[in-house]
Amino acid sequence: MTTTAELRATAARTLTRLEGLVPAPVARALVAGGAVLTIASAWLSWTWTDRFPGDLTVSGYPGGLQWLTVAAGLLLLLQALAAYQVPGLRALAPTGHTGPLRGLALTALATTWFTLIAITVELNGLVNLTTGGVVAGLAVLPALFGSLALPGDRHPAAETGPLNPWQERLLVTGLTALGLAVFTYAIDTEYGELFVGFLITTGCAAGTWVKSGLFERVSRIAARNRAFGTAAGFVAAALFPLTQTNDHNANVGVNILIFATVALGLNIVVGLTGLLDLGYVAFLGVGAYTAALVSGSPFSPFHHQIPFWAAALVGAGASMVFGILIGAPTLRLRGDYLAIVTIGFGEIFHIAAKNLDGTSGPKITNGPNGIPQIPDINLFGLDLGNSWQLGSITIGRFANYFYLMLVVILIVIAVFSRAGNSRIGRAWIAIREDETAAEAMGINGYRAKLTAFALGATLAGLAGTVSAHVTYNVVPDPYVFAGSAPPNSAFLLAAVVLGGMGTVSGPLLGAALLYLIPDKLVFMDKYQLLAFGVALILLMRFRPEGLIANRRRQAEFHQADLPAQGGSPDTSSLSKAGA
Incomplete structure (x- = not known):
């Protein structure tokens, strides 16, 4: 052979x-x-x-x-x-x-x-x-x-002269505009x-x-202009709804942001801490069901409506509580054993949501029928279900939710970045690299992992509270390990791995691709998952560190390409986290 x-x-x-x-x-x-x-x-x-x-x-x-x-x-x-x-x-x-x-x-x-x-x-x-x-x-x-x-080529091309700060910012602006144009073209493609x-x-x-x-x-260049590039990226994202006249495409944009927010939360657990969580979508479901129960749906058994900001806090808090309750007894496990337990949690949530219908159990979730007729969000007197005019441009329902999710994802990115660069973030990375060595350096591994688990669950629950209002109903079917389309745990994990674990922009790109691909390849019908699997195999073969690689992970996967160097492995994360 x-x-x-x-x-x-x-x-x-x-x-x-x-x-x-x-x-x-x-x-x-x-x-x-x-x-x-x-x-x-x-x-x-x-x-x-x-x-x-x-x-x-x-x-x-x-x-x-x-x-x-x-x-x-x-x-x-x-x-x-x-x-x-x-x-x-x-x-x-x-x-x-x-x-x-x-x-x-x-x-x-x-x-x-x-x-x-x-x-x-x-x-x-x-x-x-x-x-x-x-x-x-x-x-x-x-x-x-x-x-x-x-x-x-026997030698690199001649190095071009350095750019001044304004030229670099102009380049970042041009690349951001190009990114918006490419994304808009992709989402507007009319056939598979x-x-x-x-x-x-x-x-x-x-x-x-x-x-x-x-x-x-x-x-x-982007690293030298990180703040400017982040601002330009959010301005470009804010312009996206203004380019859309099709409600379906605007809805896809909203769901990509929801999917990306949940993927960023999972990135804390998997990308930074190295915990394989295969039931993570259940936390999205907890947030969605919590918001549905307290947002005034006539099918909710509580028959109460609270403001959205309170519903968001309740949904995120409920997911955090579930994260602590599930993580506390299970995070003493490692590797495959932890993965199996998290799959079990995801299946338990799915089955419980189906059985809490008033027949098999208390009437809370309405069983397989879910909780429909969830009203639109009313935020500070603004009904996000209504359209409004910006000159000659109509800002529709999905555009309103898109802007709300932009604010949510900005909060999530700020939390992820601050946590990742903090003392606890360095502890997560040290645990991911070698938990035994991290604990030997004085890191409380159990507490650090539980913090990551709870924080990731909280961010997923926050996204779930918006998702419930966008879809008007919450049913248990999407909250499974694997399915034909996102969100489910397998697609969330694939978005993190595909985009690049431990990065901010990686899961955003991975979530966009993995939500767009099933939506656009409807013509492939039952062969979608086959094509998706082949694509993942090719990616893992040729770019295992993901599309947007974390420098540390890229060095790990391509050690054979690096020049031979002496010395001991880098233990800076261990010493800083344990200090």
Whole structure:
């Protein structure tokens, strides 16, 4: 059987044979010319029938998936111009030009050929491709050949000059605006094929820039302007509802923020403390049911309504109490044993919510029917269920809840950041690295873990109080370990691992992806979980530290790539936390 090492060796030998087949100037010209041909091919019709979504039958302007080919071609062309040392573009290749050119050429190939394959499969045959489709498939090949024929970079590209503070802030502002545009495009995609093409284009391009060192350089600039970048990010998020006229998309945005808030709470337990909690979604359910019971629903057995701020405090407090009650007897366990116990807690909550229907037990949760007709939040005299005008723009119900969740997630991020950088945060990290060593340094491991468990449960309960009002009802079905769509414990854990454990922005990105993907890939029906599983396997193979990696975890996963260094392991977290 061929091993991974043998496959890598074979690929390396093949690439070595291709390098230098043509002179470097010719290879760069092939890349630039292929990029131009790829862009131009999108102005041709790729199929003769409009049965394929996006209407690719028109010559003269791109449509649907062809716009993604244009975007990939433009990125490749910019990188090719950077290879020609065009002023202003040198920063696109911090570690040299060959790697980024190859990556973006593969991006253009993958984007274009995905569209052609989708046309062939969905319309049953190559006969559905027009001459323009064939030209599009061939146009990218010169660029790919030219990038592979370029000699490998023997040294990094020349370092660009430092930016002054205002230039750095302008760059952060531009990248934030770009992020808003990309997210808006993703959420506005009208059909599954377009969303899959978007994932292919952005995923391949992002992977290329990570390998090229561009992300690392941008990360350093963002770190120097952390406060400004955070403010710009929240301004961009606040502008998102103003770009939406579709209530469904606005609702997706609200639920992404709810999902992200819960994922950040789980990140305290899993990412910082290293506790594998597989029943965490139950705390979201506790907060949601608590808010439903005290918010004036006619189906609530209490028949009382309290202000939302009080309901939020009660819901968060109830989740914290449950977190302490569950954590107190179980957090003396470690590893797999703790995971099994938390799964049991999640299942107990789900079953109890179904049985508290007045027949199998006291009438509290209304059983499988849940608690419907939960009224909209009235916050300081403002009914969030009503629409209001901002000039010519209508701010609807979901936009109101979006802004409320922005405030909630700002609070959660502040709590996460302050806790993570505090003495207790260093204790959590020390426990995650080695609990026995942490306790030997004077850290009370049980108390630190219980604090993490309670704090994570509190944040999930806070998000649950808003979730109950957004959905108008609370039923027990979503609060399980695994299901076909979020929120459930498996998806929450996947959001933390996918985005990057121990970071703030990682779970936000992971939650956005894992909520958008099931919503947009409805056409895949029963194969959604299969595709999701394959994607996770590939991610764990090629980027186990997550999409946005914590520096410490990135170093742990890539120790083989670091230069050999002597000395003992870093024990700064242990000594600072135990001090």
